Amino acid sequence: MIDKLYFPQKIEKAQRKFWEELKISRTLDNNNNPKFYALSMFPYPSGKLHMGHVRNYTITDVIARFKKMQGYNVLHPMGWDSFGLPAENAAIQKGANPKEWTLNNIAYMKEQLKNLGLMYDWEREVTTCLPDYYKWTQYLFEQFYKKGLAYKSEAAVNWCNKCGTVLANEQVIEGRCWRCDEIVEKKYLSQWFLKITDYAEELLDSIDKLDGWGENVKLMQKNWIGKSKGTIVEFKVKDKSDLSVKVYTTRPDTIYGVTYVVVAPEYKDIEKLTTDENKEAVENYRKNARRLNEIERLSTTREKTGVKLGSFVINPFNGEEIPLYAADYALVEYGTGAVMAVPAHDERDFDFAKKYSLPIKVVIQNRDNPNDCQLEAYTGDGILINSGEFNGLNNNEAKEKITQKAINEGFGEAKIQYRLRDWLISRQRYWGAPIPVIYCEDCGIQLVPEEQLPVLLPEDVDFSVVGRSPITTSKTFIDTTCPKCGKKAKRETDTMDTFMCSSWYYLRYCDPKNDKKPFDKELVDKYMNVDQYVGGIEHAILHLLYSRFVTKALRDMGFLSCDEPFKNLLTQGMVLKDGSKMSKSKGNTVDPDEIFENFGADTARLFILSDSPPQRDFDWSDAGVEGCSKFLNRVWKLYYQNQNRIKLDYKIDFNNLSKDNDKLVRLTNIAIKKITSDIENEFQFNTVISKYREFVNSIYDYLNINDVDDNVLSYALISLLKLMAPVCVHMTDQLYQDLGGNGSIHELEWPKYDDKLTQMNDLTLVVMINGKLRDKIIVSSDANEEELKDKAFESSKIKEFINGKTIVKTIVVPKKLVNIVIK
RNA sequence: GCCCUUGUGGCGGAAUCGGUAGACGCGUUGGACUUAAAAUCCAAUGGGGCUAAUUACCUCGUACCAGUUCAAGUCUGGUCAAGGGCACCA
Numbered sequence: 001m002i003d004k005l006y007f008p009q010k011i012e013k014a015q016r017k018f019w020e021e022l023k024i025s026r027t028l029d030n031n032n033n034p035k036f037y038a039l040s041m042f043p044y045p046s047g048k049l050h051m052g053h054v055r056n057y058t059i060t061d062v063i064a065r066f067k068k069m070q071g072y073n074v075l076h077p078m079g080w081d082s083f084g085l086p087a088e089n090a091a092i093q094k095g096a097n098p099k100e101w102t103l104n105n106i107a108y109m110k111e112q113l114k115n116l117g118l119m120y121d122w123e124r125e126v127t128t129c130l131p132d133y134y135k136w137t138q139y140l141f142e143q144f145y146k147k148g149l150a151y152k153s154e155a156a157v158n159w160c161n162k163c164g165t166v167l168a169n170e171q172v173i174e175g176r177c178w179r180c181d182e183i184v185e186k187k188y189l190s191q192w193f194l195k196i197t198d199y200a201e202e203l204l205d206s207i208d209k210l211d212g213w214g215e216n217v218k219l220m221q222k223n224w225i226g227k228s229k230g231t232i233v234e235f236k237v238k239d240k241s242d243l244s245v246k247v248y249t250t251r252p253d254t255i256y257g258v259t260y261v262v263v264a265p266e267y268k269d270i271e272k273l274t275t276d277e278n279k280e281a282v283e284n285y286r287k288n289a290r291r292l293n294e295i296e297r298l299s300t301t302r303e304k305t306g307v308k309l310g311s312f313v314i315n316p317f318n319g320e321e322i323p324l325y326a327a328d329y330a331l332v333e334y335g336t337g338a339v340m341a342v343p344a345h346d347e348r349d350f351d352f353a354k355k356y357s358l359p360i361k362v363v364i365q366n367r368d369n370p371n372d373c374q375l376e377a378y379t380g381d382g383i384l385i386n387s388g389e390f391n392g393l394n395n396n397e398a399k400e401k402i403t404q405k406a407i408n409e410g411f412g413e414a415k416i417q418y419r420l421r422d423w424l425i426s427r428q429r430y431w432g433a434p435i436p437v438i439y440c441e442d443c444g445i446q447l448v449p450e451e452q453l454p455v456l457l458p459e460d461v462d463f464s465v466v467g468r469s470p471i472t473t474s475k476t477f478i479d480t481t482c483p484k485c486g487k488k489a490k491r492e493t494d495t496m497d498t499f500m501c502s503s504w505y506y507l508r509y510c511d512p513k514n515d516k517k518p519f520d521k522e523l524v525d526k527y528m529n530v531d532q533y534v535g536g537i538e539h540a541i542l543h544l545l546y547s548r549f550v551t552k553a554l555r556d557m558g559f560l561s562c563d564e565p566f567k568n569l570l571t572q573g574m575v576l577k578d579g580s581k582m583s584k585s586k587g588n589t590v591d592p593d594e595i596f597e598n599f600g601a602d603t604a605r606l607f608i609l610s611d612s613p614p615q616r617d618f619d620w621s622d623a624g625v626e627g628c629s630k631f632l633n634r635v636w637k638l639y640y641q642n643q644n645r646i647k648l649d650y651k652i653d654f655n656n657l658s659k660d661n662d663k664l665v666r667l668t669n670i671a672i673k674k675i676t677s678d679i680e681n682e683f684q685f686n687t688v689i690s691k692y693r694e695f696v697n698s699i700y701d702y703l704n705i706n707d708v709d710d711n712v713l714s715y716a717l718i719s720l721l722k723l724m725a726p727v728c729v730h731m732t733d734q735l736y737q738d739l740g741g742n743g744s745i746h747e748l749e750w751p752k753y754d755d756k757l758t759q760m761n762d763l764t765l766v767v768m769i770n771g772k773l774r775d776k777i778i779v780s781s782d783a784n785e786e787e788l789k790d791k792a793f794e795s796s797k798i799k800e801f802i803n804g805k806t807i808v809k810t811i812v813v814p815k816k817l818v819n820i821v822i823k
Numbered sequence: 824g825c826c827c828u829u830g831u832g833g834c835g836g837a838a839u840c841g842g843u844a845g846a847c848g849c850g851u852u853g854g855a856c857u858u859a860a861a862a863u864c865c866a867a868u869g870g871g872g873c874u875a876a877u878u879a880c881c882u883c884g885u886a887c888c889a890g891u892u893c894a895a896g897u898c899u900g901g902u903c904a905a906g907g908g909c910a911c912c913a
Contacts, residue, residue, distance in 0.1 A: 335912075621849075811893055
């Protein structure tokens with residue numbers, strides 16, 4: 001029996017209990033159906049779910065359930081990205097223990113996820129902050145090290161004072177810390193890096209193969225990797241034949257226009273290149289440059305500054321003597337750290353030349369405005385002039401010829417340069433996976449032997465220390481012995497960037513309990529790659545690029561076989577309220593718990609999918625939630641009122657139906673087709689839901705006819721129930737069981753449609769004159785072109801329009817329209 | 824500055840291939856039911872015009888300007904606006 005009223009709070013709990021008993025969400029490794037790996041980006045356990053989580057996980061859950069009904073062996077796991085700074089900050093502010101704080105949050109949020117009705121296989125849960133996970137993060141670090149993909153190096157790194165740690169390049173947004181917005185400083189420190197640059201080329205090239213990724217994300221990754229094709233040219237230093245300055249340029253065609261050369265203030269040979277009388281000025285300039293923070297230094301609006309070094313270099317192409325400058329618009333970490341300046345054809349060089357009254361030499365003819373580069377640089381294409389043997393060439397042609405000459409004469413080479421830098425993974429923080437390294441005075445850097453992993457986080461630490469990592473306060477952690485010589489040695493106190501933990505979690509889900517290795521190759525090869533990944537656009541570079549790198553590196557080490565981790569990527573939009581992002585500081589958040597309590601999870605799921613396509617931002621409205629709740633009541637009523645007519649084993653003779661019954665059969669087939677294709681193409685859940693509503697309206701209309709057929713009605717209602725099952729997971733299962741169904745609706749097969757029944761018998765023919773709609777006629781759907789034409793001309797309205805005019809031609813689009821062109 | 828994306832009613836948004844613009848919903852208005860309210864149900868709802876009024880009909884309309892086409896929200900060229908990414912990367 002179906003209850004008279006829809007009471008979600010009661011049925012949802014009961015249904016979830018039922019599913020747990022049935023174990024419908026388990027993924028068994030011995031299931032040999034085609035697999036489907038559906039994955040949401042796992043959350044940081046900050047305390048409570050927010051609506052962004054609800055949206056993300058609902059989308060993935062609907063996909064997973066849909067695929068399950070289609071017969072796939074679906075892997076849909078969940079876990080916790082649980083290392084990171086907020087836990088440590090809570091420890092400092094509230095005196096909490098980071099581990100306890102984190103695990104409490106996980107327990108609470110796990111309950112919320114369950115309340116949302118998500119079909120996760122909790123047996124596969126991973127928690128990155130627990131030793132049975134981070135042991136393998138450390139193990140993988142060691143594999144990277146052994147492969148030469150992890151190294152320690154002194155470098156200028158990004159330092160956030162507020163977070164008290166270094167940051168990766170990817171974590172610096174417009175010169176500020178991605179987490180706390182503090183202005184990032186440059187510091188010279190010895191730090192651990194992963195050699196992502198070794199994979200720059202493959203990471204770039206294989207972007208084009210990611211057909212299931214949005215163009216915007218691919219473009220962001222391409223720009224971040226930043227490939228440029230250029231030439232290195234060696235300029236000998238005048239009067240110092242053993243010394244030279246190599247510059248990197250993408251414009252070798254302008255080599256004859258070089259009027260000075262700039263080196264970065266941190267350039268390695270800068271002292272040798274400085275003459276005695278300029279020493280003091282150069283030293284001052286360098287000091288000043290060091291004081292500037294990233295934002296000031298990288299600001300394009302700031303006036304360019306520089307200082308003369310005093311020495312000169314020789315342009316190998318024409319023998320000209322060229323003055324050397326140091327200027328902070330040259331970056332030490334890109335290219336060679338030195339730039340040849342061509343003020344006539346580069347805006348930055350132009351600005352600098354104007355300021356220091358350096359010559360501007362035009363070498364590329366600007367057709368629109370010949371030989372004038374006095375007011376601004378000309379950066380376009382043109383014909384070379386003042387360029388010796390290369391005069392008259394088109395500049396693009398000249399690029400190759402000039403590079404070739406430099407190669408032939410031994411003062412240059414072609415060079416591909418990437419903007420991508422190596423991934424800095426050291427963090428001077430406590431709540432992360434310790435880097436499993438020991439420093440021995442005699443033996444140097446030693447890995448912690450594999451059998452001693454994990455290197456556990458110490459508990460005897462003082463979180464109140466300022467300016468250094470709390471780990472350094474542990475009395476038990478640091479002192480150890482060298483695994484090679486046995487003498488006293490010290491442990492590395494830095495932990496790993498949490499992005500290291502999250503760059504391989506999707507592999508662990510394939511074999512989460514393995515205590516011999518991070519995962520079994522066969523199992524990973526069975527489930528990888530992820531068929532559908534869903535998450536926020538904010539990870540377009542960070543997490544997604546790191547994961548791609550880690551997958552490729554592990555492939556090359558023989559751990560797995562796939563080239564790319566995520567086959568299809570859906571980046572869902574933000575959840576807004578009143579037009580702006582939900583945030584505590586704005587006070588416009590909506591608590592998922594309240595929605596579950598007041599309306600039920602099915603309403604929340606329905607609403608969050610209903611108004612916008614998943615890729616777009618979604619504006620939360622209370623009225624919208626109520627609308628969805630009303631709709632579910634309307635659906636419930638449909639089943640309640642007709643429960644005595646509904647048969648699960650309906651039988652229909654499709655060839656022998658009255659007009660109205662035939663119509664409902666066709667409407668059912670149309671609904672199945674439309675909903676199936678809208679989920680499969682781009683996951684357009686908003687149109688899926690509008691189709692639910694349309695179909696429900698049609699069924700209500702049908703119930704007003706005289707010859708309602710119980711079999712036809714059952715066919716429509718049972719189909720609707722299955723179509724709605726992936727979204728309204730609790731309600732549909734309750735109704736299914738109340739109607740006498742066995743087991744769970746989620747284990748049934750997705751409804752099929754008959755293509756012959758996906759159009760109506762009669763259709764509306766549109767008749768146009770000169771492209772303007774003039775009449776609509778009901779015609780039979782099997783009418784041929786001639787018949788359609790005849791019908792169109794029979795219309796009295798059309799006759800009136802044609803009257804007295806000449807018919808130029810008539811266009812007939814079968815099943816759609818007739819357009820008559822008249823003069 | 825460079826690159827990308829998006830511009831459709833009061834609002835969220837629909838509209839395979841170029842083929843009825845505004846599906847579905849929210850909101851609003853009117854009505855039914857009710858002592859009343861809520862809930863529910865029914866109807867109307869892009870602008871303008873014509874008509875005493877209904878049915879109907881005409882006309883404009885998918886940011887703007889041009890073009891291609893029998894036919895343009897959809898294709899081409901240009902302009903503007905909003906959002907996002909990158910940014911002394913030589």
